Amino acid sequence: MQVLENSASFQYFLPEMILGLTLLVVLILDLNEELSKSRLIAPWTAAVGIILYVAVSLMMRVQLPAAITFHGMMANDSFTDFFRVFSGASALLAVFLSVQSKELQDVKVEYWILLLGITLGMPVLAGANNLLMIYLAMEMVSILSYIVVGYLRKSRQSSEAALKYVLYGATASGIMIYGLSIIFGVAGSLDVLEIQKFLINNPVGTGRIALFVGLLMTLAGFGYKISAVPFHMWAPDVYQGAPTPVTAFLSVGPKAAGFAILLRFTYTALAQFNVDTQVFTPLKYLDITGLMAVLAVLTMTVGNFLAIQQTNTKRFLAYSSIAHAGYMLIAAATLSTLALQGVLFYLVAYFIMNMGAFAVTIMVINATGSEELSSFKGLAKRSGGGALIAMLMAVFMFSLVGLPPTFxxxxxxxxxxxxxxxxxxxxxxxxxxxxxxxxxxxxxVVKYMYFDEAEDEKSLGLKGFAFPGVVTSLGLVTLxxxxxxxxxxxxxxxxxNMILK
Amino acid sequence: MDMPILSITAFAPLLGMLIIGLIPKAKENLIRWTALIATFPSLLGAVKIFMDFDRSSAAIQFQEGPFNWIPAFNIQYYFGLDGLSVTMVILTALISTICILASWKVTKQIKGYFALFLLLETGMMGTFMALDFFLFFVFWEIMLLPMYFLIGIWGGARREYAAIKFFLYTMFGSVLMMLVMVALYLNIGTFNMVAMQDQALIMSEFSHWARTLCWLGLFVGFAVKVPVFPFHTWLPDAHVEAPTAISVILAGVLLKMGTYGILRFNFQIFPDITVEMAKWLAVLGVINIVYGALCAMAQRDFKKLIAYSSVSHMGFVLLGMASFTSEGLNGAVLQMFNHGTITAQLFLIVGILYDRAHHREINGFGGMSSIMPRYAVWTTIAFFAAIGLPGLSGFISEALIFLGSFQQWPLLTTVAVSSVVLSAAYMLWTLQRVYLGKINEKYKDFPDISAREAFCLFPLALIVLVLGVYPKPILNMMMTSLDNINQVLGQHGAPLLTTFLNK
Structure with missing residues (x-):
């Protein structure tokens, strides 16, 4: 595989440069006093930038061959491209939801910049091919996330969530970088492909215990990002406290980026791929499958059983998203091409249905001001769009369960x-x-919406076409x-297709 | 190209549902009529299928496809009928139309009710017609959603509990089925149910242990639906809480999907395991028969009594299936059809009473036959058919099952035959308490059965009477295919016995 040097690598980085440029443009727009008064100019600019980003990524996917860029720092393959599109799409929806949400009515320009920053970090994380790069990209996504979670300065919950997030995040990334340094110490390289080479040429298992410990610690970092049990404790509080659009974004975008790096690291550094048979073989003396399977079972089970007793919608969705991480982990644990496809496919499905569920939640919060699940009661019978959004929510719920004919x-x-x-x-x-x-x-939730009587008969007052239209199309896409x-x-x-092939 | 009869039969109700979606909520009569008319294409399709079905062939008929649907996984759109499914499709079409009529007096959220009902019909039709496992599974699951809402919104006092219980039980069964489906696909490379029956392939790809596991996975999935003891506890709740028409659908069609699935998948894809498990099938069947009958006898709620009688009658189907004789298997599938028509009547009859009295306490009535004489006539036909009185259709199928199963399982069959007495007991006792005896003064102004209500019962009673003396039109549709199934089982060690039945 060709390793490109910096100057040749820049063409591969074109989409990210567009995104970076958008970020700067949004920042500059705010300096103009006239423009900064308009509430919508910044999100619109961000949206245009993101659309451009996705379009260019899709174009590059066809035109440029896969390569390792920046002296081995990044792997630019179709796997990375997938996450470019994915990050762009989830950011676009997050921008849209932020505009529609009443919680974020008077956000300043820095909010959009932070969102763009996270969006920029995610594909870099997905393409990271070097332990340092992994760490940097992870921190880029995390640190910006801390700030957006705490963006509602006046809300105690939001600040509390941000603080918890920082504490957990700092601990997790500390553990992870320690793990990475151990791996570096044993393998002698930061480059993921070099680490794989070391492991292949080391069948006797020199330093196997140190490696295993390092791996465990690294997995803790990844597990934190995808909110896998037992690194999930932050999720319910953060999901509940953060502004709802941010929660929606966190539950999809950064989580997907976490999965991307987990897959890339385990499938390239810790497994050997045979191009002819299309089979991944886990490297000896590191039972990555068993480790991930245990994580998966814990994650699913804890997520599902704790979700049962939640009364707050956002907490409920937090546990549900933990459970979904578990489902994806069971596939990821199997180290196969099919699993790779499966996780990517599930991420797309999860993106649509989870974003849809959050969008409906935002509608309900906008209308009722309550984040309690009980505010869904009798939703189907309420005037002002109740029937429509209840039906959509039901579609998303059935899709999250995994019932046909849904995505x-x-x-x-x-x-x-x-x-x-x-x-x-x-x-x-x-x-x-x-x-x-x-x-x-x-x-x-379906029972609340359809079987129960509303606690409040007031009209939901759903207005305009944009918000219901977007959510309806998410529902239609799901079907x-x-x-x-x-x-x-x-x-x-x-x-x-990761670069190894 | 020929007219795609099966697709029209299956999807016409879905189209009706979409049309109903466009009608404003206030136009209630328009919605009712649209729903009724939307079931007509299916009914006509069923008539055409009944006329054109080639009774001498065991092959797949009215075949549509296989067309590529998702080439990446070799999933196909593939519809077809054989002797096993054809009677079920006819039954579904008939019962669905009757149920729309029986739902005429529903007043709560009519639009939603009929829209969901039509979706349910499409789901049922598709389940019986699909010959691609994935397609089958999609239809199988699609049915759950409208059923959940129909019980949960329009049901009785404990409707929410019943609805979620029904959903959880069936879902538990169907996820196991999904795993087996995936395992079959991964080893055989197709979802085509006809191709899956290739025994050479099954034998070479699956070890004996794996086949047993797959068989059990499928069996649990279907057993929940039948319902086979001990998976039956959702049934009394769901049947009792569901509105009348939905109970009719549940008992008349949905339960048959379980036994249909066992015959279609367990019997034909893993025949050797079926032969090994036959003993247990028969035992479970007998437990169902006797246990269901005993439970029915203990009920004080009229509807719950009928619900448990269904458990008992579906046990006959299991017993007949496990007998490996032409009589037993044909009796089983005929029993599926007959039970559909008979229980549908029973639930309609309870519904008629409930509409007037608003309760179902068996002991709370009395002398209804003097108050509603015409209603009592309809009731008597249905009750005697359920008991298995000679001359009515229930007798033919039960007799066939006993004939077949006695040769294979004499002891078990002897136990099962006792239920004939039990069912006579609980049915006649109910008849006595509700219809005979002292007139309950409270109810003496009840109007007799209305024309619409009688019109719902009429076709079913007619079928019961006709098939009771001349079962051939239905029986000869299934016979060729079912004998084929028995032949395959015979090749895998089933002790086939000589048969008295000839075409």
């Missing part, structure tokens, strides 16, 4: 397929039983892709 079902189908293919039947059975458990609490998902299947197939 979420297809996602689960992919995940379980890779688990069965790896012959980890016990893992598959635990997984499906977990999804039966999840049915119970997702149905509770349409649940019936015909061939385009996504092909896209994911192409994207599951």
């Amino acid at each position: 979420g079902f297809v996602g689960k189908f992919y995940l379980f397929m890779s688990v069965i293919k790896a012959k980890l039947y016990w893992l598959a059975v635990i997984g499906v039983i977990n999804s039966v458990v999840s049915l119970y609490y997702y149905l509770r 349409i892709l649940g019936i015909y998902w061939e385009p996504i299947a092909v896209f994911v197939q192409e994207s599951a």
Whole structure:
């Protein structure tokens, strides 16, 4: 594989440069007194920049061959491109939701800059090919996230969430960098591919215990990002305290970036890929499959069982998102091409249905001012758009359960397929039983909306076309892709190509 | 190209649902009529299928596809009928139309009710027609959603509990089914259910242990639906809480999906394991028969009694299936059809009473036959059919099942036959308490059965009477295919016995 030097690498970094430029433009716009008065100019500029970013990424995907850039710092392959598109799309929706949410009515320009910054960090994390790069990108995403979580300065909850997030985050990244340094110490290189080479040429297992400890610590860092149990403690509080659009974004974007680096690290550094047979072989004396399987089971089970008793919508969605990380982990644990596709596919599905669920939550919070699940009661019967948004929420809930004909079902189908293919039947059975458990609490929302009487008969007062229109299209996409998902299947197939092949 | 009869039959209700979605909420009669008319294409399709079905062939008929749907996974759109599914499709079409009529007096959120009902019909049709496992699974699950809402919104006092219980139980079964589906696909490379029956492939790709595991996974998935003891506890709740028409659908069609699934998947994809497990199938069948009957006898709620009688009657199907005789298997599938028509009547009859009295306490009535004489006639036909009185359709199928299963499982069958007495007991006792005896003064002004109500019961009663003396039109549709299934089982060691039944 060709390793490009800096000057040749810049063309690969064009999309990120566009995003960086957008960030600067937004900053400069704010200096003009006239323009800074307009509330919408900054988000619009950000949105245009993000769209441009996604468009250029998609173009580059076709035109430029995969390469390792910046002297081995970054891997620019279709896997990275996938996360460019993914980050862009989730940021775009986050910008939209932020504009629509009443919580964020008087945000200043720095909010959009922070969002753009996180968006910039995510694909870099997905493409990081060097331990230092991994750490830097991770911190870029994390530190900016701390600030947006605490963005509502006047809200105690928001500040508390930010503080918790910082404390957990700092600890996790401290542990991770310690782990990375151990790996560096044993393997003698920061380059992920060099580490793999070291492991392949080290069949006797020199320094295996140190390596294992280092790996565990690194996984703690990744686990924190994807909110895997037992590194999940921050998630419910942060999800609850953060402004809802930010929560929506955190639950999808940075989580996906966490999965990206987890996959890249485990699938390149810790496994060997045979191009002819298309099989990943985990490297000896590091039982990464077992480790991730245990994490997966814990994550699913804890997420699902704790979600049952939640009464706050955002906390509820936090536990649900922990459970979904668990589903993706069971596939990731199997180290196979199919699992790689499965996780990417599930991320797309999860992105759409989770964003949809959060969007409806924002609508309900806008209308009722309450974040309690009970504010969903009787939603279907309330005037002012109740019937529509209840139906949409039901679609998203069923999709999160994984019932056909929704996109979420297809996602689960992919995940379980890779688990069965790896012959980890016990893992598959635990997984499906977990999804039966999840049915119970997702149905509770449906029950509130359709079976219960509203506590408050007031009209929801849903106005305009933009917000309901976007959420309706998310619902339609959930259904349409649940019936015909061939385009996504092909896209994911192409994207599951890491540079090693 | 021929007219895609099956697709029209399956998707016409879905189209009706979309049209209903466009009608304003206030136009209630328009919604009702649209719903009724939307079931007509399916009904006509069923009539055409009944006329054109080639009874001498065991092949897949009215085939549509396989067309590529998701090429990346070799998932296909593939519809077709054989002798096993054809009667079920006819039953579904008939019951659905009747149920729309029976729902005429629903007043709560009519638009939602009929829209969901039509979605349910499409789900049921698709389940019986699909010959691609993935497609089958999608339809199987699609059915759950409207069912959940129909019980949960329009049901009785404990509707929410019943709805979620139904959903959780079925979901538990179907996720296991999904795992087996995935395992089958990964090893065989197709979802095509006909291709999956290739035993050479199954034998070479699956070890005996894996086949047993897959068989069990599928079995649990279907057993929940039948429902086989001990997975049956959702049924009394769901049946009792559901509104009348939905109870009819539940008992009339949904339960058959379980036994249909066992015959379609367990029997045909893993015949050798089926042969090994037959003993347990028969035992579970007998438990269902006797336990269901005993529970029915203990009920004080009229509807719950009928619900438990369904558990008992579905046990006959299991027993017949496990007998490996032509009589047993044909009796089983005929029983599926007959039970559909008979229980549908029973639930309608309870519904009629409930609409007037607003309770279902068996002991709270009395002398209803003097108050509503015409209603009592309809009731008597249905009750005697349920008991299995000769001359009515229930007798034919139960007799066939006993004939078949006695040769294979004499002891178990002897135990099962006792339920004939039990079912006579609980049915006649109910008849006595509700319809005979002293007139309950409270109810003496009840109007007799209305034309609409009678019109719902009429086709079902007619079928019961006709099939009771001349079962051939239905029986000969299934016979060729079912004998084929038995032949395959025979090749895998099932002790096939000589048969008295001939075409």
